Amino acid sequence: MYIIKLYFIHIRYAIKAGAQFKTDFITAWIANVVAYLIMYMQVWILTRTYPVIGGWSYSEIILLMAMQFFTYSIVNTALYGVLHNMDVYINNGELDRMMVRPVNPVFSIVWKQFNWTGISQIALSAVFLIYGLSSNGIVWTYWTVGILILCLLGAIALQCGVFLMFGASAFWLKRSASLSQMLFYNFSSFSNYPITIFGTPVRVLLSTILPWAYINFYPAARLLNKNITCQWLYLLTPVLGALALVGGNYFMKLGLARYESVGN
Numbered sequence: 001m002y003i004i005k006l007y008f009i010h011i012r013y014a015i016k017a018g019a020q021f022k023t024d025f026i027t028a029w030i031a032n033v034v035a036y037l038i039m040y041m042q043v044w045i046l047t048r049t050y051p052v053i054g055g056w057s058y059s060e061i062i063l064l065m066a067m068q069f070f071t072y073s074i075v076n077t078a079l080y081g082v083l084h085n086m087d088v089y090i091n092n093g094e095l096d097r098m099m100v101r102p103v104n105p106v107f108s109i110v111w112k113q114f115n116w117t118g119i120s121q122i123a124l125s126a127v128f129l130i131y132g133l134s135s136n137g138i139v140w141t142y143w144t145v146g147i148l149i150l151c152l153l154g155a156i157a158l159q160c161g162v163f164l165m166f167g168a169s170a171f172w173l174k175r176s177a178s179l180s181q182m183l184f185y186n187f188s189s190f191s192n193y194p195i196t197i198f199g200t201p202v203r204v205l206l207s208t209i210l211p212w213a214y215i216n217f218y219p220a221a222r223l224l225n226k227n228i229t230c231q232w233l234y235l236l237t238p239v240l241g242a243l244a245l246v247g248g249n250y251f252m253k254l255g256l257a258r259y260e261s262v263g264n
Contacts, residue, residue, distance in 0.1 A: 003107060010111035018116050029120040036069060036124050039192070054197035060224055063132030065192045067216035070129045071155040072188075073121035075163060081113025082106060083163045083180055087170035096261050106164075106252060138223050147234065151219035154238030158215060161244025164252050171255030188212045196228065207233070214240050 019025050043065065047058040056064070076083075089095040089109060098108040138144060162184060170176040187205070191212040195203050206213040218234040220226075 003103065006103070007107070007111065011114055011116075014111075014114040015116045028117040032117050032120045033124050036121055039069075040065065040128060043192075054194040055226070056194045059132060059135045060220070061193060062128055063136060063224070064194065064216050064220050066125055066129035066132045067152070067155065067220055068188070068191055070122065070125035071152060071215060072159055073118050073125050074156055075159040077115045077118030077122060079110060079160060079163045079167075080115035080118070081109040082167040083184075084177070085109070085113055086167035087174060087176050090170050090259070091174060093261065095259065099256075099259070105256060133223075136224055144223060147219065147222060151234060151237045154241030155215040155219070157241030157245045158211070158237070159244075161241070161246070161248035164248025165244075168248070168251040168255040171259060183210060188215075191216055211240055 018028075040062065043058065043061050047053065047061070051057065053061065081089075086109065089098070095105060098105040101108055133148070166176055166180040166184060169179060173179065187210050190198060190202060190206055195206050195213050195217050198206075203213075206217075214233070214237045218231075219237055221228050222231055222234040
């Protein structure tokens with residue numbers, strides 16, 4: 001409870017600090033909203049020419065994208081500093097100060113780099129998620145509601161674990177930004193569309209080594225009752241999420257244990 005209380009105190013101060021510069025504060029929120037709207041607009045334009053892509057309509061693809069963006073924006077808002085700046089803290093010695101604080105250094109990074117602009121991304125993605133869930137004729141039962149909640153939580157946990165793993169890789173690689181850009185951002189963009197439209201190598205990659213398809217494709221296919229191979233794979237989303245979270249925490253502990261400062 002103490003850590004949670006500290007977390008929300010830091011969130012409040014991060015938002016207050018950002019709001020000191022009102023023009024920049026408002027512009028950053030608008031820029032995030034526009035960037036996401038453009039991505040959804042691209043799908044709208046594409047489906048005007050090709051109404052069905054790989055057996056998925058516009059509203060169904062919107063559900064795919066919304067599940068991806070909603071869960072990602074939550075994790076990116078909370079763990080922005082871990083993924084994007086862990087290597088900076090390690091290389092400039094700033095992690096030394098965090099190591100002597102009476103809390104886990106990861107919490108210090110999370111508090112220091114809370115991405116308050118991501119709140120607008122969460123809100124916009126939630127709107128499109130509601131649209132995708134309500135416009136596709138999904139039959140809602142206790143079972144489907146449970147599937148949705150478990151898969152969303154699993155997707156959030158999966159991406160939290162990935163953020164921690166890529167952040168921890170900086171202890172060995174010293175620079176991890178390029179790795180996360182290539183393996184996370186570039187490949188996760190494939191999951192914005194049905195993976196069935198891609199070749200076998202990509203489908204296998206997104207279902208095994210880089211399991212981004214479990215964030216949205218398999219859960220959405222189950223909710224929409226899509227006739228795909230191995231539809232039951234949506235059950236692995238919460239399992240993989242838990243494993244990724246445990247693995248990410250483990251690698252972060254290993255990295256912190258081997259950290260020897262930069263000598264400043």
